[in-house]
Amino acid sequence: MQGNVDRKAPPPPTGDGGPRLSAQDKAQRDLLTGAILFAASILFVVNGSTAMGQVIDALSGLGAGVEEVLTIAVLLNVALILFGYRRYRDLQQEVAHRAAAEERARSLAAIDPLTDFYNRRSLLEQGAAMIADAHGRGRAVAVLLLDLDHFKTVNDIHGHEAGDHVLKVVAERIARVMPPHALAARLGGDEFACTCIFDPAHPETVERVAEDVVAALSHGVAYGSSELIVSTSLGLSRSDCDGDQIDVLIRRADIAMYSAKNAGRNRHAWFAFAMEEELHxxxxxxxxxxxxxxxxxxxxxxxxxxxxxxxxxxxxxxxxxxxxxxxxxxxxxxxxxxxxxxxxxxxxxxxxxxxxxxxxxxxxxxxxxxxxxxxxxxxxxxxxxxxxxxxxxxxxxxxxxxxxxxxxxxxxxxxxxxxxxxxxxxxxxxxxxxxxxxxxxxxxxxxxxxxxxxxxxxxxxxxxxxxxxxxxxxxxxxxxxxxxxxxxxxxxxxxxxxxxxxxxxxxxxxxxxxxxxxxxxxxxxxxxxxxxxxxxxxxxxxxxxxxxxxxxxxxxx
CATH class of the missing domain: 3.20.20.450 (EAL domain)
Known part of the structure; x- marks a missing residue:
């Protein structure tokens, strides 16, 4: 998906969920394969040189030909070399397959497969790093959390396939309006979250982004011969509130989102501590x-x-x-x-x-x-x-x-x-x-x-x-x-x-x-x-x- 949001994946997970050899087992196996290939090569050099000498002597009339035992040894050396090479090639293919599997597992663990956005776990990891980076440069981080209005109606009337189509279109529209290097995630269902760095002296820049998101999602979504109508309620929080943990900011943005929904939907609202008191x-x-x-x-x-x-x-x-x-x-x-x-x-x-x-x-x-x-x-x-x-x-x-x-x-x-x-x-x-x-x-x-x-x-x-x-x-x-x-x-x-x-x-x-x-x-x-x-x-x-x-x-x- 093209857009401004950052989809750089986090560090890979520890495995792909399948059976794995331990590092010691893999090292022993690779060492054994290498030893066999090396020994076979040495023997081939020794036996092959002796056999070739006897062949030359026989051709020049100075010898009786190649000994039968030496011939068998040379053939065995060739067989061992072929076996070792084939095993080496299989190991290379296995490494490539395992690397691809690990990449798939990393992607599934970090990315929502429907929208190509981060999932909740990845947003928490990447968002924490973004906050640390922003504060080190005297900047702040804004969290935008949005929930689609009337999305259940789309699923109930048109089916879940239509609902998935709406979610993909929503993700595309969010990606187009978010600023460069913003993070975007689908938290689950029809709930999305985005984080971006901004100058704390100019929060109006975040306001404009929120307004653009609400406006972008207020247009109908074409689906077959129908136009599916949804809008969004969006909550905002910023990292210069008390407590800069990403999960705290997401929770506050969630509270602000429900305030926007209760105020009439299709709008945004900044978090205020009075909202938390009202929630209590x-x-x-x-x-x-x-x-x-x-x-x-x-x-x-x-x-x-x-x-x-x-x-x-x-x-x-x-x-x-x-x-x-x-x-x-x-x-x-x-x-x-x-x-x-x-x-x-x-x-x-x-x-x-x-x-x-x-x-x-x-x-x-x-x-x-x-x-x-x-x-x-x-x-x-x-x-x-x-x-x-x-x-x-x-x-x-x-x-x-x-x-x-x-x-x-x-x-x-x-x-x-x-x-x-x-x-x-x-x-x-x-x-x-x-x-x-x-x-x-x-x-x-x-x-x-x-x-x-x-x-x-x-x-x-x-x-x-x-x-x-x-x-x-x-x-x-x-x-x-x-x-x-x-x-x-x-x-x-x-x-x-x-x-x-x-x-x-x-x-x-x-x-x-x-x-x-x-x-x-x-x-x-x-x-x-x-x-x-x-x-x-x-x-x-x-x-x-x-x-x-x-x-x-x-x-x-």
Whole structure:
């Protein structure tokens, strides 16, 4: 592969993995072969000269000819010489083959065979040498660590052969934009790292390299008749931070890379010690979450959904809250992204839904319950079976459940989403498209999936009074829902003025703090009891249906 990156291999390994003779054995064998060849040559000279003398005497009439024993000796000498020469030639060929094998082994041990970049071990070795050299000249070393965005989607949809093609093209593009004598490595999967020397007084040179890498990888990759779309999130660290070990710099660049990914992907970020502190905090939260799920600390809260025309209570949206002994009452913005990234979201979601279904199964039959499904859950082909099993176990009616999914959920695998949605609808569960207007192609998704409701994103609704464009968007969505025969719910109804505007547009359903903030089960029971929407035996606030005693009621002011 052509480019600016340095691919000088490190020192060869100790062997090629096959059986090897010891140095002493090889020396003894070579010595024996040499001794045989030398002795045969000496004997041939002695015997050959004697035989030739007898031949000359015989030809001149002075002798009787060559003795038979001497003739045999000469022939044996010739045979030994031929044997020795052949063995010497075989040894030379063996040396050449073994040298080639050692070169192959050295290459396999040092170089990633797919991209021709260094592997992790080689980068650590060469990077340490680069740091020592740079510091000796008053220079610094930058580490760029990058991870491809949406690479898993390429593998899932187009196959691993397409994924390998993308990795090769990515390596070629990285090699073209890196400065001379930079090191480039593939650390594994779709993760790459590069190191380069720079003047510490001018870190902007490294910034430009990072920007060039991000720009180079933002273009599609041609594969057959398709164009595969990937981008990269890139983290940067530099050797004049505390600690100059290459592994420390790689770890810090990795932390910065995840910061860039969390900030929206397709960008770069420099490492800062605050990132490390945040990572530690996240680690603490993750450990506490794992304990909290097992101990029932994640509980449902209920946000009322109202009929805007009659003021009638129609149902609730279930929202997860974490009642942590250490952190106190914690909202989803603090833990949902951690649950998504660590794979806990499914367990957490079903734990909270189990409590909510048990809470709500005996409420007034007219009341519905809405629950949100995360993007990662919609990638689970068994989601519908798991949800139906939970409904059977808790006794909650499927026709009183509304599952809300966002357009983000549909972006990665629309076909699987169609299968899951249809399976849920076959059981009587209703499906709502949440956060409408903020996704990728809302109209296309409305055509593709059999939704029962549209929910307008709260960002449009809350700004209706101050922004005419938002009011126009809400009106357009209401008209779209009317033309498609889909009911529309407005989220973020926080004032009487907004409620009045929505009624004027003709919207029939809304939710937001104007009608009440998310409530605990005790507060929700109290609200239902006041409206006569609980069975008589449950109109006193007592332990919940799932056997969990009432928690301390929180004041919302």
């Amino acid at each position: 905090r996240r680690s603490v939260i993750e450990a506490a979450m794992r304990r909290g799920i097992a101990q029932g600390e994640f509980v449902p809260y209920y946000e009322p959904q109202m009929d805007l025309l009659s003021g009638e209570l129609l149902g609730f949206e279930m929202l997860a809250r974490w009642e942590s002994p250490e952190l106190g009452l914690t909202g989803p913005d603090q833990f949902i992204h951690v649950a998504e990234e660590t794979g806990m979201i499914g367990e957490l979601s079903f734990a909270v839904m189990r409590r909510a279904f048990s809470d709500a199964r005996n409420w007034d039959p007219a009341l519905t319950l809405s629950v949100n499904i995360s993007p990662s859950q919609l990638r689970d082909p068994w989601l519908s079976q798991k949800l139906l099993k939970l409904l059977l176990e808790t006794g909650y009616p499927a026709n009183r459940l509304e599952v809300e999914i966002t357009e983000t959920c549909l972006f990665e695998n629309l076909e699987l989403a169609k299968t899951i949605v249809q399976s849920l609808k076959n059981q009587g569960i209703r499906i709502a498209l949440d956060d409408f207007g903020t996704g990728y192609s809302s109209l296309a998704h409305l055509r593709a999936l059999p939704f029962d409701r549209i929910k307008i994103d709260r960002s449009f609704v809350t700004a209706m009074g101050d922004n005419g464009e938002n009011a126009a968007i809400v009106t357009a969505i209401a008209r779209l829902g009317e033309s498609l025969g889909l009911p529309v719910t407005a989220e973020g109804v926080e004032t009487l003025a907004i409620e009045t505007q929505l009624r004027g547009i003709g919207l029939a359903k809304g939710q937001g703090w104007h009608f009440g903030k998310p409530m605990t089960i005790e507060q929700t029971r109290r609200m239902l009891a006041d409206r006569g929407m609980l069975p008589a035996r449950e109109r006193t606030v007592a332990p919940t249906d799932n056997g969990v005693p009432p928690r301390q009621t929180l004041s919302f002011g």
